[in-house]
Amino acid sequence: MSHSIDERLAKLGVVLPDAPTPAANYLPYVISGNQLLIAGQAAVVDGKHKFVGRLGAELSVADGKEAARLAAINVLAQAKAACSGDWNKLARCVRICGYLNATSEFADHPQVLDGASDFLVAALGDTGKHVRSVLGASSLRSRTVLVIDAVFEIKH
Amino acid sequence: MSHSIDERLAKLGVVLPDAPTPAANYLPYVISGNQLLIAGQAAVVDGKHKFVGRLGAELSVADGKEAARLAAINVLAQAKAACSGDWNKLARCVRICGYLNATSEFADHPQVLDGASDFLVAALGDTGKHVRSVLGASSLRSRTVLVIDAVFEIKH
Amino acid sequence: MSHSIDERLAKLGVVLPDAPTPAANYLPYVISGNQLLIAGQAAVVDGKHKFVGRLGAELSVADGKEAARLAAINVLAQAKAACSGDWNKLARCVRICGYLNATSEFADHPQVLDGASDFLVAALGDTGKHVRSVLGASSLRSRTVLVIDAVFEIKH
Numbered sequence: 001m002s003h004s005i006d007e008r009l010a011k012l013g014v015v016l017p018d019a020p021t022p023a024a025n026y027l028p029y030v031i032s033g034n035q036l037l038i039a040g041q042a043a044v045v046d047g048k049h050k051f052v053g054r055l056g057a058e059l060s061v062a063d064g065k066e067a068a069r070l071a072a073i074n075v076l077a078q079a080k081a082a083c084s085g086d087w088n089k090l091a092r093c094v095r096i097c098g099y100l101n102a103t104s105e106f107a108d109h110p111q112v113l114d115g116a117s118d119f120l121v122a123a124l125g126d127t128g129k130h131v132r133s134v135l136g137a138s139s140l141r142s143r144t145v146l147v148i149d150a151v152f153e154i155k156h
Numbered sequence: 157m158s159h160s161i162d163e164r165l166a167k168l169g170v171v172l173p174d175a176p177t178p179a180a181n182y183l184p185y186v187i188s189g190n191q192l193l194i195a196g197q198a199a200v201v202d203g204k205h206k207f208v209g210r211l212g213a214e215l216s217v218a219d220g221k222e223a224a225r226l227a228a229i230n231v232l233a234q235a236k237a238a239c240s241g242d243w244n245k246l247a248r249c250v251r252i253c254g255y256l257n258a259t260s261e262f263a264d265h266p267q268v269l270d271g272a273s274d275f276l277v278a279a280l281g282d283t284g285k286h287v288r289s290v291l292g293a294s295s296l297r298s299r300t301v302l303v304i305d306a307v308f309e310i311k312h
Numbered sequence: 313m314s315h316s317i318d319e320r321l322a323k324l325g326v327v328l329p330d331a332p333t334p335a336a337n338y339l340p341y342v343i344s345g346n347q348l349l350i351a352g353q354a355a356v357v358d359g360k361h362k363f364v365g366r367l368g369a370e371l372s373v374a375d376g377k378e379a380a381r382l383a384a385i386n387v388l389a390q391a392k393a394a395c396s397g398d399w400n401k402l403a404r405c406v407r408i409c410g411y412l413n414a415t416s417e418f419a420d421h422p423q424v425l426d427g428a429s430d431f432l433v434a435a436l437g438d439t440g441k442h443v444r445s446v447l448g449a450s451s452l453r454s455r456t457v458l459v460i461d462a463v464f465e466i467k468h
Contacts, residue, residue, distance in 0.1 A: 023421035025429040026444045032406045032465045033346050036187050040445035054416065057294070060279075094188045099447040102295045103416075104210065109297040110180035117181040132182045133196035133305045135255040136295035139368070139414045139448035141421040149445045153188045190345050206394045212451070217467045250344045258451050260366065260415075265453040266336035273337040288338045289352035291411040292451035 002026040005087045007124050020044055020074055023141065029082040034091070036082050036154045038148040040099070042073040042140075043067035051145040055136075056103030059145055063112050064100065068115030071148040072096075075116075076123060079152055087137045091153040092127040093120050102136035109134040116148050161243045164279050175237040176200055176230050178199060179297065185238040190247070192238050192310045194239050195197075196303040198256070198296075199223035199232040207301040211292075212259030215301055217267050220256065224271030227304040231272070235308055247309040248283040249276050255303045258292035264292040317399045320435050331393040332356055332386055333454065341394040346403070348466045350390045352411070352414065354452075355382035363457040368415030371457055373423050380427030383460040384408075388435060389427070391464055392460075398407040403465040404439040405432050411459045414448035421446040428460050 009016065021041060022028050029038050043050045043066075051067040053059045059067075075096070084090040098113040100106070113134045120128040130150075140147055165172065178184050178195060185194050192197045199206045199222075207223040215223075231252070239245040254269040256262070270289045277286040286306075297302055321328065333456070334351060341350050355362045355378075362389050364381040367373045371379075389407070395401040408427040425446045432440040442462075452459055 003219045024426050025433065027441050028443070030403070030406050030441075030443045032463075037407050037443045037463075039443035040447075041375075076211060092186075092188070094186050095193050097445070100444070100449075104450070106295045106297050107167075107297060107299050109295070114180050117188075121181065129183050129186075131184070131186045131195035133253070133255070134297065135293040135303065136450075137447040138260070138292075138294045138396075138450045139416050139421070141417045141419060141446065143419050147445060148449065151188075151193075222416045248342075248344070248428075250342050251349050260449045260451050261456050263453060265451070270336050277337065285339050285342075286341070287342045287349045287351035287461075288409070289409070289459060290453065291449040291459065294416070294448075307344075307349075 005123060010138055012122055014073060016077045016080055029078050031082060031154065033152050036079060036152040038078045038150040040149040041071045042082050042144040042147050043070035044074060045070060049142055049144045050142045053145060054101045054103050055112065055145065056106030061108045063077045064145060065115035066110035067145045069119045071146060072116035072119045075148060075150045089154050091155050093130040094151040094153050095130050096132045096148055096150045098134040099137045099140060100134065101140045101145050106136055112136060161280060168278055170229060172236055174232045175233045175239040184243060185234050187238060187310065190309050192235060194231050194234045194306040196305040197227045197241050198300040198303050199226035201231060205298055205300045208299045210259050211256045211268065211299060211301065212262030219263045220268035220301060221271035224268055225275045227302060228272035228275045229308045231304060240291045245310050247311050249280060249286040252288045252304055252306045252309040254290040255293045255296060256290065257296045257301050262292055265288050320341060324371050324434055326385060327391045328392055331389045341390050343394060343466065348391060348394050348464040348467050350387050350462040352461040353383045353386040354456040354459050355379035356386060357382060361454055361456045364455045365457060366413045366415055367457065368418030373420045376424035376457060379429035379457045380424055381431045382457060384428035384431045387397040387460060387462045401466050405436060406463040406465050407442050408444045408462045410446040411449045411460060412446065413452045413457050418448055421427055
C-alpha cells in the first residue's frame, strides 16, 4: 500500500507539502482509538490562501473544485504526518466535510467537493472512498473559499 | 428489536425507500469500527427534491419539519442497507447534524430538526435518541432545503 | 487529574453550571464506545442567550470570543455530567466544531473560536488540546451568536 500511494501521487504529479501549521490554538490532527481526525484545511499553498472569495460571486465552480483538490492535498499531508510517514498505518478515509464560502444562489456544492473526493480516491484507491457532507457557509476564515475536514481510520 | 422497528414503521405509515444513490463521487455510508457514518441526506423522494428554497423566505417551519422527516427516512434507509436489512445490527443512533438552507433572519432551527429527531425516536424507540447540532447554511446543493447526516453505533 | 481540573477551574474563576437541558427532542450527550459526543452548546447562562446577533454586524470579535468561552464552559459541564462528575473518566478533548452566526464579510473565525479552545486548554491542560473546524452559519437558533459541539475520549 505504502508504495502504491507514493506511486499514485507521483503519477498525479502531486508532491505532498509539509503539513500546514494550525492558524490558532488547536492541533492539526488527533488520534483517538482507531480514528484519526484532521482539523479543517484550506486551499493554502506555501502559507497563502490560493482562492479568496465566494462561490456564486467572484469564484467559479472550477475555482472551487481546484481549491477542494488543494485542501484535500493538505488533508492528506496531515494524515501522512499523523502516521509518521508510514502509509501502512492508514486503513482508509472514512469521512470528509466541506464548508464552502458560497452565496445564497450557489447550488453546485457536489461538483466543488468532488475536487477533494476525486483526489482522495485517485491517491488512495479504494481506501480513499468516503462519506461526506457539504454546505454553504456564510463566511470562512480569511475569506478563504472553502475548508475541508476529515476522519480516517488507522491501524496501530 | 428487528420486529419492533418494522412494526413501528408500519404504524407510522412509513415504507423505507431504496437507499438513495450518492449525487457525486462518494459512498452513501461507511462502517468504521463500531460506527456507521451516513453521508448527508436530503428530502429526496423518488429521486426528486421535495422542498427547494430557503427557510425564512419561500419555505415555512412546517415545510422544513416535513423535509427533515423525509431526510431522516433516507438516513434510516441507508442505515438499513448498511446492516444488510438486519436491524439487530443497529445498536443506536448516536448523532445527527442538520444543515438548513435558511435566511439570516431564521431562528427556528430546533423546530425544523425535530422533524428528523421525532421520526428517529418514533421508529427506533430509545435507541433512536441522539445528540445533534443544527445550523443555517448560506446555500445547499440543488437549492434543497436541508441536508442531514448521521452516526449510528452498530454491533458486529 | 480530577484534582487538577477542579483546581484549574477555581484559578480561572469558573464555576461549572448545571449541564443545560436540550432545547428540543435530543440528548445533551451520548457515549458510544470510547467517544463522548456533546450536542451543540450555545453561550447560554442561567437559561438565557448572552449574545444574540451576528458577528460582522451587531457583535464584535471580542463578543464572539467571550461567547465561545461561555459555550465551552457549557460543553465542559455536559462532559462532567456524562462522567458523573468523575474527571478521571475524561481522557481528552478530541474535537470541537464552531458554528458562528456571521455576515458574509466576517473573516476572524479563528480568533472567535480561540475563546473556546483557550478555555479548554486552560481547564484541562494538555488533555484539552483538540482538532477543530469553524465556519460562518447563515443563522442559528434563537439568533444566538454561536454554537459549539464537541467530541471527547473517555475511559471506562
